[in-house]
Amino acid sequence: MLIKPNAVKNGYAHEIFLMVHNHGFKILAQKKLQLSEREAQAFYRVHAGKPFFQGLVEFMTSGPIYAAVLEKDNAVTEWRTLMGATDPAKAAEGTVRKKYAESVQHNAVHGSDSDENALNEIFFFFSAREIVNAGGDIYQLHDILKND
Numbered sequence: 001m002l003i004k005p006n007a008v009k010n011g012y013a014h015e016i017f018l019m020v021h022n023h024g025f026k027i028l029a030q031k032k033l034q035l036s037e038r039e040a041q042a043f044y045r046v047h048a049g050k051p052f053f054q055g056l057v058e059f060m061t062s063g064p065i066y067a068a069v070l071e072k073d074n075a076v077t078e079w080r081t082l083m084g085a086t087d088p089a090k091a092a093e094g095t096v097r098k099k100y101a102e103s104v105q106h107n108a109v110h111g112s113d114s115d116e117n118a119l120n121e122i123f124f125f126f127s128a129r130e131i132v133n134a135g136g137d138i139y140q141l142h143d144i145l146k147n148d
């Protein structure tokens, strides 16, 4: 998952991580960084050519973000449920986007849309030795997917 620049700028990152924790996710890795234009274009390459692509890249490079690796049974689906709909006007009560999104583009958080993409996105931001369980053990690839 990512916490997008608007939410970081507005000081919501801590509250969002608290929601993540309170909904039973374990945070296996976390970092704050700012994407370059090339990195944002690469991360969102499936949306290249869409009318909102350039604006999305500009937004995602406009300030620091948090990237995190979340663990839970069915983590991808569970996080997308807690995150809420892409358009905050359609996001359910109690979701992160209902609370913290400002618009369809400035919608506070990102979530992977499949296990396969989750794995790609995790290794876009983290190396294997940065993904650590509570006992301090480094995760192996199959450990990350075992509960999905």
Ligand code: IDP
Pocket: 047, 052, 056, 085, 086, 104, 105, 106, 107, 109, 110, 111, 113
């Ligand atoms: P998702 O983040 O809920 O998976 P996607 O359709 O994958 O939604 O879109 C990726 C991101 O692109 C969205 O989170 C949002 O920031 C931005 N986006 C999607 N559709 C629009 C749009 O119609 N206008 C502006 N930005 C959009």
Ligand code: MG
Pocket: 111, 112, 113
């Ligand atoms: Mg998506």
